[in-house]
Amino acid sequence: MMYEGVFNPEFQQKDMPSKLVAALERISEVFKILLWEKAKVVGVSPIQIQILIFIAYHKQELCNVSHLAKEFNVTKPTISDAIKILDRKELIIKDYSSADSRSYTIQLSDSGKKVVAETYDFANPLKSQLSSLNQNEMESLFKTMSELIYKLNRNGILSMQRTCYGCKFYQKNKTTDYCHLLEKDLVRKDIRIDCPEFEQKPIGTA
Template identity: 35%
Template sequence: MVKRKTSNFSPEQQLVSLDARLLLALQRLSDMLKSMQWEQARALGITPLQLQILLFVGHHTTSITKVAYIATELQLSRPTISDATATLIAKGLLEMEEDRRDRRSYSLLITDTGRDLLKQAVNYTTDLDLLLQKKPEGEKSQLYQSLYTIIAGLSENEKGGMQRTCFSCEFYDGNKKRQHTCGLLKKELPSSELQIDCMYHSSLS
């Protein structure tokens, strides 16, 4: 009889496998963040998706605050993002800016009202921020490096939507292990400074 592989989510596997415990820890952390985001969105009178869109538009340039790009970023369909942004526009939190080069295209801009709401929107991470502040720098650096390699690895397998990481940027030069150089900034980067959402990112394709 072929022995059935024990699931990484089973209590039995948690007892004997560090990989299983890490996977469950990442899942639990994701669930907690989603729950906190839900609570914050509800307090602000918007949906969690609308909150995600506000956070994205409020912190990125108009070159990427387009419906198609946001849909890829959040791994959702264009109609879903279009409906959510239409509601945000109706609420006066976002507005459209027409693309001068292509009048069929437009970018999303956050309004003053939306920016006021955005100041409150980031509060859902306060508890996590405080916990991280208490951690030693060396411990945080190691944790970030581990998380970065996991995210970058999934991105290479086309998981996780749009990623503006160093490893997927034309300016990156290095061995993706311990040697990292940014050609644009003309500097060597320690692993703890590798970017996940770089404002200077330029796609390899």
Template identity: 25%
Template sequence: MSTSLPMHGDKSVADHITIGLSKVAAALRSQAWEGGTARRLTPTQGQILALLAERAGEPVRLNQVAAELCMTAATASDAVATLEQKRLVTKSRSSDDHRALTIALTGAGRREAQRTMGWTDVVRAGVAGMTPDEQAVFLRGLTKIIRSLQEQGVISIARQCAGCTYFQPYVHADAAKPHHCGFVNKPMGEGQLRLDCPDFIPGSEAEQADRWRQFLDGSKGR
């Protein structure tokens, strides 16, 4: 009886997924450089503009920019200073802490942010080609990956459902919408999970751990 041997260079599914995510990241970097060169923006500057556009109406501090985009305070400060020189952002002292700087987009900055946010269209087109069920499974997987990155200290706290005090996983019998959002007081499905919600309020570490366990365990019976 013959014994099957592993092919040279065989990789696990986790390896293939990691490689795939790396290729997506490379594509995004390429688009950012290509889109930014003509407008004299670096990918870092474009990321900052996009972040400020996403947080429109919210005061965003300089240290938040650094934490959200996983960069050093010095890198964030230099990039923001350049954007200020280009009259795309303004800096002012925080109303509740005069030692802290808040960053806001100018009119030109808002227009530029819309262009930079278009850099992700190539990835969005690929995601749009997935079925709703595939998108929901993929979104759940991204939630887990982001949670792992938080636990490893690679990224700051993400404002995603699974860590929010309003989120109640698997409390409804409806398989299509098993979760509940206490903020809007409505049931929600896997495809409605958010990775960056403006209404996010973190619970205590114990509450987050318990909620995360429910989120993971609840799917096993479905």
């Protein structure tokens, strides 16, 4: 018995959403391949590379076990295990300077910064292919992906997102997008996928 599922090629031919899901699955495989290539060179796992890169580019209050678990859609024990290994390899520094002595934020050590310098560009092969698209194609694709990320988050499938669409400063008008923090209209290319100033809009708001 053949089920009419997303990964049934015959079903895909008559169902465009299934084709898109299959395409996204192929692209997700590219990330795994590129990450593993770097992992073999630097001697840390793919999730450890992702953690180090995240810490390098995000504010310190986001660099803790609870937030990292949400960021990468894994359990806290999984992140804790990865942090223990990174700490043992002296790639990170635990900062216990917060008011709660039981919690800590994570910073990169000098050795951790060197690993990031060797791995931060792991996705460049994918970027180079996207660069061959024209500007309108890229902006249209970005709009579709950012809206999909927002919808997956609102449906509880994706635990963490920092797109404009989910931010309390964002307002959708009839013909424009508006940011109350920047106090300006946003054209399509202004929409952010990972905004440093992002603040989650209240639950229940559109």
